Amino acid sequence: QVQLVESGGGLVQAGGSLRLSCAASGSVSSVNVMGWYRQAPGKQRELVASITSGGSTTYVDSVKGRFTISKDNAKNTVYLQMNSLKPEDTAVYYCNALRYGRAYWGKGTLVTVSS
Numbered sequence: 293q294v295q296l297v298e299s300g301g302g303l304v305q306a307g308g309s310l311r312l313s314c315a316a317s318g319s320v321s322s323v324n325v326m327g328w329y330r331q332a333p334g335k336q337r338e339l340v341a342s343i344t345s346g347g348s349t350t351y352v353d354s355v356k357g358r359f360t361i362s363k364d365n366a367k368n369t370v371y372l373q374m375n376s377l378k379p380e381d382t383a384v385y386y387c388n389a390l391r392y393g394r395a396y397w398g399k400g401t402l403v404t405v406s407s
Contacts, residue, residue, distance in 0.1 A: 294318045294396040296387045301401030304377055312372040314387030314398060320368045325390040328361060328372045330383035330403075337386070341372060355381075357407070377405045 300312040306331050312328065327342035341351045341361035360373040370387065382405050387398040 294320060294323060294389045294391055296389060296396055296398035298385065298387045298398045298401040301403045303404045303406065306377060306379055306407050308377050309373070309375045312371075312374070312375065312385055312387075312401060312403075314370045316368045316370070316387075316389060319391065320389075322345070323389045323391045326363065326370045327388045327390075328370075329386045329388055330381075331363075331384040331386070331400075333360055335383075337359060340385070342388075343370065364399060377403075379405045379407045381405050 295317045297315045298312060300310060302310060305309055325342055326343050328340045329337050329339050330338040339352060340355055341359055343349045343361045343363055351359060358376045363370045382403060384400040384402050386400045389396045
């Protein structure tokens, strides 16, 4: 089992920055991939960024150059640094972990970007 707790969401003006954190606990040593997803009102949940146990990263095109995913293995924490935020980035952001093909989710943190 893997438990995930997100933090760092909030209200920010367009052009601003936020850093989301995802603290993992439980059987984290066998987690293969961790990622950040988001779901805006009326839209499907989408993958924003992911990072493998080896440190390889992927990003959805809409956030490339603005968002950076990173991890601190000593703290079992994954971060999402979000810069140059846009109103269309407004969503609930969820942390995700994949372990032996099973997905684990946090409860989400709300990011609101005002224009």
